[in-house]
Amino acid sequence: MNSIYKGHLGETPFDIRLLAMEHLAIIQQLQTIVYNALPDQSVLQPLSQEEFEYILHGNGLMIGAFVGEDLIAFRALLEPEIDDEHLGRDCGVEESLLPLVLYQEISNVSPDYRGFGLQKTLAKVIMDQVDVERFDYICATVKPFNIPSLKDKFSQGMMVAALKLKYGGKLRYVFFKKITEExxxxxxxxxxxxxxxxxxxxxxxxxxxxxxxxxxxxxxxxxxxxxx
Structure with missing residues (x-):
C-alpha cells in the first residue's frame, strides 16, 4: 500500500497509509488494546465491526500509521446518514446542506506511541484527503473532561456549537468547523x-x-x- 505521509517518532520511522477492508482485523485489534488501556473507558465510544465496515466500504475515509507492518494508530472520517441525530442540525447547518457534512470519528493511538503528537499528525493528514468539492463541514462529539480529545478538536480550529445529550443520553460537546477556512x-x-x-x-x-x-x-x- 502506498504511503501518503512519512515521518519519525523520535528515532523510529513511520508512514501513514489509506486503510481498506483488508486491514479490518488489525484495526479492531488496536481498538481493543487502546480501549483496555484507558483509565476511564467512558471517554471512548468504540466502533462496532459493522461501523468500521460501513466506513471502509466507501462511506468515509480511514488512515493508519504503521511502523514497519505494525498498525500503531488510525483515524476515521464518516459520511453520515441523514438521521434524527445528525450533528449538522446541532450546529445550525441548513437541512439542504446536511449531505455536505463529514464527521470526525474515532482516533486511536497505541499506548506504546503516545507523546509524539501522532493524533495531531493524523488529523492534518486525513483532513488533507477530504474532497472539498463534496464537503463543506466537519462535525464531531467529545465527552466533557476528555481532555486529550478536546485539545485535539480545539487545535484544529473546531468550535463548540452545542452541549447536549447524544447517543441515548450521554452528555457531549458538539464541535464543528467549515472545511474551507473562514x-x-x-x-x-x-x-x-x-x-x-x-x-x-x-x-x-x-x-x-x-x-x-x-x-x-x-x-x-x-x-x-x-x-x-
Whole structure:
C-alpha cells in the first residue's frame, strides 16, 4: 500500500497509509488494546465491526500509521446518514446542506506511541484527503473532561456549537468547523467552568461558540465568544 505521509517518532520511522477492508482485523485489534488501556473507558465510544465496515466500504475515509507492518494508530472520517441525530442540525447547518457534512470519528493511538503528537499528525493528514468539492463541514462529539480529545478538536480550529445529550443520553460537546477556512470576527468573550453545564448551554443557546480551553487554578475553563 502506498504511503501518503512519512515521518519519525523520535528515532523510529513511520508512514501513514489509506486503510481498506483488508486491514479490518488489525484495526479492531488496536481498538481493543487502546480501549483496555484507558483509565476511564467512558471517554471512548468504540466502533462496532459493522461501523468500521460501513466506513471502509466507501462511506468515509480511514488512515493508519504503521511502523514497519505494525498498525500503531488510525483515524476515521464518516459520511453520515441523514438521521434524527445528525450533528449538522446541532450546529445550525441548513437541512439542504446536511449531505455536505463529514464527521470526525474515532482516533486511536497505541499506548506504546503516545507523546509524539501522532493524533495531531493524523488529523492534518486525513483532513488533507477530504474532497472539498463534496464537503463543506466537519462535525464531531467529545465527552466533557476528555481532555486529550478536546485539545485535539480545539487545535484544529473546531468550535463548540452545542452541549447536549447524544447517543441515548450521554452528555457531549458538539464541535464543528467549515472545511474551507473562514475568518470569524468576535467582539465578546466569556469564560466558564467546564463543569458548569447549564451556563454553557445557556451561552450556546444565545449564539456563543466555544473556541478554546485552558487550566486555571486546577479547574478546566472553556472560553466562549460571540460574533459581531
Amino acid at each position: 475568518v470569524l470576527s468576535f467582539n465578546e468573550s466569556y469564560k466558564v467552568l467546564m463543569s458548569d453545564t447549564p451556563m454553557q448551554q445557556r451561552l450556546l443557546k444565545e449564539g456563543w461558540l466555544g473556541v478554546q480551553m485552558f487550566l486555571e487554578n486546577d479547574e478546566w475553563i472553556v472560553e466562549y465568544k460571540r460574533m459581531k
